[in-house]
Amino acid sequence: MKRVLVTGGLGFIGTSLVPKLHGRFGAEIRILDNMSNPSGDLVIADGIEVVEADVRDAAAVRKAVKGMDAVVHLAAHTRVIDSIEDPQLNFDINTTGTFNVLEAMRQEDVPSLVNASTGGAILGEVPPPINEDIAAKPASPYGASKLAGEGYCWAYAQSYGLKAASLRFSNIYGPNSRRKSSVVAAFIKNIRDTGAVTVYGDGTQTRDYLFVDDLTDGIVRAIETGAAGTYQLGFGKPTSVNTLIDIIREATGTNFSVTYEPARAGEILHTYCDIAKARGAIGYNPTTELDEGVRRTWDWFETSGHA
Ligand SMILES: NC(=O)c1ccc[n+]([C@@H]2O[C@H](COP(=O)([O-])OP(=O)(O)OC[C@H]3O[C@@H](n4cnc5c(N)ncnc54)[C@H](O)[C@@H]3O)[C@@H](O)[C@H]2O)c1
Structure with a gap:
């Protein structure tokens, strides 16, 4: 175990x-979380321990890392727009936080890390599909902090033999997203609350939307296969925001109004992933089409509500 x-x-x-790591694979889980943005939906079963602490607190991170076989590092300051408003906070949580995790693992001899990274925000505006070999030119402090985290993962692998996989998630959506402001969750909450959504830009911008269950299957595969290096985890298809709106209308049978506002700084126009490397190396295989995933997300909001 x-x-x-x-x-x-x-x-x-x-x-x-x-729950996937704990239930399907029998892992004992320790969670380190500072409670700044919990989903509120995780059931804390036997064999799951929660430590309330901050990744900026090196001593607390070292204590939490002690005795573990592997670490999945998800804690982060996650919003591009917030990182533009407060780049120092973003740096402290994302870059120093990731450094603290790696340094604690080195000190406590924990061999294996899966590090949550990001695709589009790291690479900036490049012709899609994006792959792992494209030179990174982040368009926001968020992208820069994630790139720095990846850099430390490489350095700790080379210098100390730690096995680290940085998984570059695309745009993730799905159940348990009531606290998220990413586009699918934001649209669904706005439709339910006000019957209206706001698009920043003309809606032709494209993203690679990946259902959360497919992503977490990929994370589990990365742990099981002992993956190291950098992998794009997306669905592998571009969808414009205008097409997403059509899909939401169709999948949910709702109608709503759409307002267009100027595009926001730091957000790239077009991105989707080439996922061939992850498919080949870790057996990553996302299967949930966007219409099905949107329906399942909508149904989750219908049954769970949101704050
Ligand atoms: N959701 C996406 O579309 C997406 C895309 C690319 C990358 N990612 C990355 O995946 C990871 C998880 O994202 P998420 O969508 O689940 O975000 P989330 O905000 O829902 O979850 C982050 C969790 O980390 C905790 N946290 C925040 N700051 C912390 C700190 N300083 N110390 C300890 N805990 C802290 C929060 O309380 C929260 O429970 C992040 O690293 C994010 O950058 C997410």
């Missing part, structure tokens, strides 16, 4: 990942 520390394990992605 593996003992796995999941930082940020109470958040949106952690809430899908932790």
Whole structure:
């Protein structure tokens, strides 16, 4: 049985990942989370321990890492727009936080890390599909902090033999996203609350939307296969925001109004991933089409409500 520390394990992605690691694969889980943005939906079963602490606190991170076989590092300051408003806070949580996790692992001889990274925000505006070999030119402090985290993962692998996989998530959506402001969750909440959504830009911008269950299957595969290096985890298809709106209308049978506002700084126009490397190396295989995933997310909001 593996003992796995999941930082940020109470958040949106952690809430899908932790039961999977615990239930399907029998892992004992310790979560380190500062409770700043918990989903509120994770059931804390026997064999799941929660430590309330901050990744900026090196001593607390070292204590939490002690005795683990692997770490999944999800805790982060996750919003591009917030990072533009407060780049120092973003640096402290994301870059120093990731450094603290790696340094604690070195000190406590914990061999294996899965580090949550990001695709588009790291690379900046490049012709899609994006792959792992494209030179990174982040368009926001968030992207820069994630790139720095990846850099430290490489350095700790080379210098200390730690096995680290940085998984570059695309745009993740799905159940347990009531606290998220990413586009699918924001649209669904706005439709339910006001019958209206706001698009920043003309809606032709494209993203690679990936259902959370497919992502967390990929994270589990990365742990099982002992993956190292950098992998794009997306669905592998571009969808414009205008097409997403059509899909939401169709999948949910609702009608709503759409307002267009100027595009926001730091957000890239077009991105989607080439996922061939992850498919080949870790057996990553996302299967949930966007219409099905949107329906399942909508149904989750219908039954669970949102704050
Ligand atoms: N959701 C996406 O579309 C997406 C895309 C690319 C990358 N990612 C990355 O995946 C990871 C998880 O994202 P998520 O969507 O689940 O975010 P989330 O905000 O739902 O979850 C993050 C969790 O980390 C905790 N946290 C935040 N700051 C912390 C700190 N300083 N110390 C300890 N805990 C802290 C929060 O309380 C929360 O429970 C992040 O690293 C994020 O950058 C997410």
